[in-house]
Amino acid sequence: MTRIPSFIRDIIxxxxxxxxxxxxxxxxxxxxxxxxxxxxxxxxxxPAVAGAAIISPFxxxxxxxxxxxxxxxxxxxxxxxSLRGALDVARRAxxxxxxxxxxxxxxxxxxxxxxxxxFLANLINLMPGTLCVRITGRAMTVHTIGDTTRTLxxxxxxxxxxxxxxxxxxxxxx
Amino acid sequence: xxxxxxxxxxxxxxxVPFLLSGTLGLLRFPDVYTRLHALAKGDNVGLGLICVGxxxxxxxxxxALKLLLIWVLMxxxxxxxxxxxxxxxxxxxxxPWGL
Numbered sequence: 001m002t003r004i005p006s007f008i009r010d011i012i013x014x015x016x017x018x019x020x021x022x023x024x025x026x027x028x029x030x031x032x033x034x035x036x037x038x039x040x041x042x043x044x045x046x047p048a049v050a051g052a053a054i055i056s057p058f059x060x061x062x063x064x065x066x067x068x069x070x071x072x073x074x075x076x077x078x079x080x081x082s083l084r085g086a087l088d089v090a091r092r093a094x095x096x097x098x099x100x101x102x103x104x105x106x107x108x109x110x111x112x113x114x115x116x117x118x119f120l121a122n123l124i125n126l127m128p129g130t131l132c133v134r135i136t137g138r139a140m141t142v143h144t145i146g147d148t149t150r151t152l153x154x155x156x157x158x159x160x161x162x163x164x165x166x167x168x169x170x171x172x173x174x
Numbered sequence: 175x176x177x178x179x180x181x182x183x184x185x186x187x188x189x190v191p192f193l194l195s196g197t198l199g200l201l202r203f204p205d206v207y208t209r210l211h212a213l214a215k216g217d218n219v220g221l222g223l224i225c226v227g228x229x230x231x232x233x234x235x236x237x238a239l240k241l242l243l244i245w246v247l248m249x250x251x252x253x254x255x256x257x258x259x260x261x262x263x264x265x266x267x268x269x270p271w272g273l
Binding site: 033085090100 | 208211212249250252261273
């Protein structure tokens, strides 16, 4: 008989019965979407959904929540910044002289350390002229290729939108 | 062709130059950090436009939602992957070009 690895047993041990209904609905919905509603696919889908719900590494109670008004103001900013970022990098790639103005900036955290920092650090990789290259307890280091002042004001805006989206407070520690 | 087909085709065609410029940046930019800039930003918008275009063309809500899911999953993978490569490169002492 094969033994269950200890880390999987730990994850199953953290799963509480009241976390299951929400996960089952979410994962069943994803499976339904991926298979395009094919009834025959549930032969594999039902065990996969049940297994994923029981062996889910995500904590049952998340320290942040998605705010609906926050999401409604976040999405247009995300789309506008995405377009600006893609056009900016396309211009630099197509320009004969390939204009790049690299710099490393330390951006002190104002978001609490509960996953919302990782969200912001990943988000800025998709946004104009920014790439997160280091995460410490105090700040993130950002690699930039454009105008530094404009990049910093963009970062502050994204940080504020993230705080609204995830219902997090912003602390001034610098 | 109907209006939705035209609109869908236009969005798909609009997405292609972004993917192309991301690849051009990958080839022309001087170091790992600047190349990651080119790829992550270009693919985000390029694939986004193609998914929205195909979703509109399909005329089916479930197909459109599935394409949206694909785009969101790709965004998470792309942002996380770019961040992991960039942080590993800096932690291993790879100096950014021009600094």
